[in-house]
Amino acid sequence: MEKDSQYINSICRAIEVIELFSKLQVKYLGVSEISKHLNLHKTTTFRILKTLEYVGWIEQHQENSKYKLTTNILRASIGVRNNFDLKEIISTEMEKLSKKYNENIVLTTIIDKIGVWINMIKSTHVLSEDVESGYTVPLHIGATGKTLLAFKDEKFKNNFIEKNSLIIEETLGKKKLLEDIKTIYKNRFGISNSEVTEGVTAICVPILGAENELLYGLTISGPSTRFTEEILEEMKKDLLQISIRIENELKVFKNKV
Numbered sequence: 001m002e003k004d005s006q007y008i009n010s011i012c013r014a015i016e017v018i019e020l021f022s023k024l025q026v027k028y029l030g031v032s033e034i035s036k037h038l039n040l041h042k043t044t045t046f047r048i049l050k051t052l053e054y055v056g057w058i059e060q061h062q063e064n065s066k067y068k069l070t071t072n073i074l075r076a077s078i079g080v081r082n083n084f085d086l087k088e089i090i091s092t093e094m095e096k097l098s099k100k101y102n103e104n105i106v107l108t109t110i111i112d113k114i115g116v117w118i119n120m121i122k123s124t125h126v127l128s129e130d131v132e133s134g135y136t137v138p139l140h141i142g143a144t145g146k147t148l149l150a151f152k153d154e155k156f157k158n159n160f161i162e163k164n165s166l167i168i169e170e171t172l173g174k175k176k177l178l179e180d181i182k183t184i185y186k187n188r189f190g191i192s193n194s195e196v197t198e199g200v201t202a203i204c205v206p207i208l209g210a211e212n213e214l215l216y217g218l219t220i221s222g223p224s225t226r227f228t229e230e231i232l233e234e235m236k237k238d239l240l241q242i243s244i245r246i247e248n249e250l251k252v253f254k255n256k257v
Contacts, residue, residue, distance in 0.1 A: 052067075
């Protein structure tokens, strides 16, 4: 990064460190890795990390001594983009789904071209999927990622597929991915079984804005053994009702403004 008197270089470097987690799509990064990728001295990198840790934007893992982002940074980025009332409505619906099914209820979105889990209610079952906020969502595989991708515009989808062609071919393949997102878009929901995590089933619907733009993905996920055809059908109906109701409310609100 070039130096400029009107900018504070230490802040610019700190932002580069934060963005590196998204660029590399990794959960943990160490001092040496960050130093190498950003061409910074290890001492400088260490000071930046300790500062970010002090303000609560990253935290150090005790076992591997590496650092990861905390949910504080997600709250900051999401907070400026979304209406508080909408988030409150969605949170209420998530609580209802959690009480009814006692499975993981997850809210996701796309930030800077990356799928991210931003809110969740965990299942209380002993046997449940291990999830946490801030986890990046692969957009090329799984009900959640493919649903998010399906409801983005064609330019976004084409760019994503082009830039991630290698990993797509190693998993579903381009043809299968295109077929899946076309079906998801038509049906307004996606279902996957053991695509991302073995033995885990997920069902996801999009939450769209007044202009039919993608806002969020709302997912129910858990062990496949509990997701019978009857349960999946009921989950699908509930999720679709929530999705369509919120979209209609947003359109009504827009017309009143």
